[in-house]
Amino acid sequence: MTPIPITLSNIHFRYEGREVSVFEGLSLEIPPGSVTAILGPNGAGKSTLLHLILGLLTPSDGDVLLAQRPHRSYSRRELGRLVGLVAQEEVIPFSFTVQEYVLLGRAPYLNLLESPRPEDFIIARDALARVGAAEMATRPLQTLSGGERQLVLLARVLAQEPRILLLDEPTAHLDLGNKGRVLSLVKQQVATGVTAIFTTHEPDLAAALADYVVLMRAGQALAAGLLEDVFTAENLSRTYDVPIRVMRVENHRIVLVE
Amino acid sequence: MTRKSCPLPTWISHLMEYASTDKSPKDASQRHNQHGEPEKAKGLISPTRYGNPVRRQRLLWGLAALLVVTVVVAIFSGRYPAPYLMSPRLLAEDPLARQIVLNLRLPRILTAVLLGMTLAGAGTVFQMIFRNPLVEPGFLGVSQGAAFGAALSIVAWNAGRQNASGPGIQVSAATFGFLGLLLSSTLARRIRYGGWTLRLVLAGIAVSALFSAGVGILKYVADPLTQLPELVFWMLGALWSVTWSKALSILPVTVTALVLLLLLRWRLNLLALDDATAFSLGAAPARERMVLLIAAVAAVSVVVSVSGIVGWIGLIVPHLARRLLGADAQGSLPGALLIGGAFAVFCDTLARTMLPGEIPLGILASLIGASIFIALMLVQPRSLGHNITG
Structure with a gap:
């Protein structure tokens, strides 16, 4: 599979009914087949950026291109096979079982009237096994702990087999063990040619997982590029508006607030 | 259904979820961390309960059998020749009995089945x-709109006069039911506040209130001897005036809508996810929801125009179905249709059999529905407790 590049050029976006624009001329290149971390304070526009790449939101001006093509050139189902999303704090009001929920990841491969076929069950079971949650298949979602739940959300997106993986704060509220599991799953996906983008409030996580980093503040990309180049104390301090130190311990970067 | 193996009354957990303001998974995880291991919850779950296609099939066949039995019993229930039950042999021997069954009971039972299925199916979809x-x-203003339409027809155009609950009422009720939806959705589009669902709910409440005020005015000006009783009776919901022509008149719309809902039942799960996730899975959430909404409202306006307002079926039956068959609409939607049909036939049969006079169906449905609801809430205090902590 050739990995898919994502290009945002001169994006303008404003939520309907709001005075202030989120983006006024944002341009970004997301390199294909890599992990890109989007960092920035609350309200910087991180989730909005993911929704623009997803196609849920349409910029008032400028283009978002997936593999050099705009969203409107894809059908809804094609786009569903192309881009997967694990939303931030997804609220699921009905107590689906884990298996029923993971099967929903197969929706882009089924037409309106179809229900999952035997092969979809196999893919869903496989996705659950990959996140290490095979034995949870028959449990209702509402009996899961936060960590288990996040793994199940990931299994759903794995069953979707998207080429672009969008993760909105994938490790928020997770313990260290589950965090590690999520990290290695994302890395595995990228190794198979997936382009992954995630937002996070944890610079350490970005340092551990990302190849590329985008630092955002108030709708602007303060810095974007390779982790080594962008992940500096100066850039991070500017992003969060507090003095920040970046320490190197062996091969790891550790971020400290002064 | 063995009580011990029942893990959670899912519908209660839904209510609990919605009663609490913060539904974030963050809190769910925190609750878990505080109250200990999720394994405890796991122990309560019998692994075969939900998501087992064989069990689901068996349950659905069971419910279908229940519906058939209810219908058969209803055919032979009534007050002719003597209260409660008549012998099947009478059908062959007594031409009057045959007349009563063929021309009075059958259309009424058919309408009850359609009514229950439509309300329960639309309830699940909503x-x-x-x-x-x-x-x-x-x-969304559908019930109150239809009530207003019926009242207007009874009072202003005297449609009820010559021919009790004639087609005038039916047309007017269906029209105003749809008008209610139209007003609510137009209003919702204009409200500059909150998300789409909240706006629709607010608009629905406002439009319903307007129509019910209108009904109040019409009640006030109605002739207390001729018009008011009919109006009140319509508002209480009843199927006593159902004939074959009425039953057949609602058949095309309701059956079309129900078939559409059934065909899209797996898709319904997708539309129950939040917009961003549903969109990411290739759905067009707004458009697909609108199609289902229009089908459901069309069917509801049409049945309500014949039956009057029958509450509780549309609210409680979907919960029952989810509880029996799990949240997946693949099982819970057909389950809700079957339970709804059987429940409406059961209530309507009681309504026409118990007393020499007719008991309004709406009253019985509320009475029995609310009793079941309360009973279900009381029988499983332990699961409920578990659910609060989990």
């Missing part, structure tokens, strides 16, 4: 596409 287990099919 609850899922609005992602809120507390909504019912009438909440």
Whole structure:
């Protein structure tokens, strides 16, 4: 599979009914087949950026291109096979079982009237096994702990087999063990040619997982590029508006607030 | 159904979820961390309960059998020749009995089945596409609109006079039911506040209130001897005036809508997810929800125009079905249709059999529905407790 590049050029976006624009001329290149971390304070526009790449939101001006093509050139189902999303704090009001929920990841491969076929069950079971949650298949979602739940959300997106993986704060509220599991799953996906983008409030996580980093503040990309180049104390301090130190311990970067 | 193996009354958990303001997974995880291991919850779950296609099939066949039995019993229930039950042999021997069964009971039972299926199916659809287990099919101004339409027809055009609950009432009720939806959705589009669902709910409440005020005015000016009783009786819901022509007149719309809902039942799960996730899975959430909404409202307006307002079926039956068959609409939607049909036939049979006079169906449905609801809430205090902590 050739990995898919994502290009945002001169994006303008404003939520309907709001005075202030989120983006006024944002341009970004997301390199294909890599992990890109989007960092920035609350309200910087991180989730909005993911929704623009997803196609849920349409910029008032400028283009978002997936593999050099705009969203409107894809059908809804094609786009569903192309881009997967694990939303931030997804609220699921009905107590689906884990298996029923993971099967929903197969929706882009089924037409309106179809229900999952035997092969979809196999893919869903496989996705659950990959996140290490095979034995949870028959449990209702509402009996899961936060960590288990996040793994199940990931299994759903794995069953979707998207080429672009969008993760909105994938490790928020997770313990260290589950965090590690999520990290290695994302890395595995990228190794198979997936382009992954995630937002996070944890610079350490970005340092551990990302190849590329985008630092955002108030709708602007303060810095974007390779982790080594962008992940500096100066850039991070500017992003969060507090003095920040970046320490190197062996091969790891550790971020400290002064 | 063995009580011990029942893990959670899911519908109660839905209510609990919605009663609490913060539903974030963050809190769920925190609750778990505080109260200990999720394994405890796991122990309560019998692994075969949900998501088992064989069990689901068996349950659905069971419910279908229940519906058939209810219908058969209803055919032989009534007050002719003597109260409660008549012998099947009478059908062959007594031409009057045959007349009563063929021309009075059968159309009425058919209408009851359609009524129950429509309300329960529309209720399931509404609850899922609005992602809120507390909504019912009438909440977008459909029920109150239809009531207003019926009242207007009875009072202003005297349609009820010559021919009790004639086609005038039916047309007027269906029209105003749809008008209710139209007003609510137009209003919702203009409200500059909150998300789409909240706006629809607010608009529905406002439009319902307007129509019910209108009904109040019409009640006030209605002739207390001729018009008011008919109006009140219509508002209480009843199937006593159903004939073959009425039953057949609602058949095309309701059956079309129900078939559409059944065909899209797996898709319904997708539409119960939040917009971003549903969109990411290749759905067009707004458009698909609108199609289902229109089908459901069309069917509800049409049945309500014949039956009057029958509450509770659209709210409680979807919960029952989810509890029996799990949240997946693949099982819970057909389950809700079957339970709804059987429940409506059961209530309507009681309504026409118990007393020499007719008991309004709406009253019985509310009475029995609310009793079941309360009973279900009381029988499983332990699961409920577990659910609060988990």
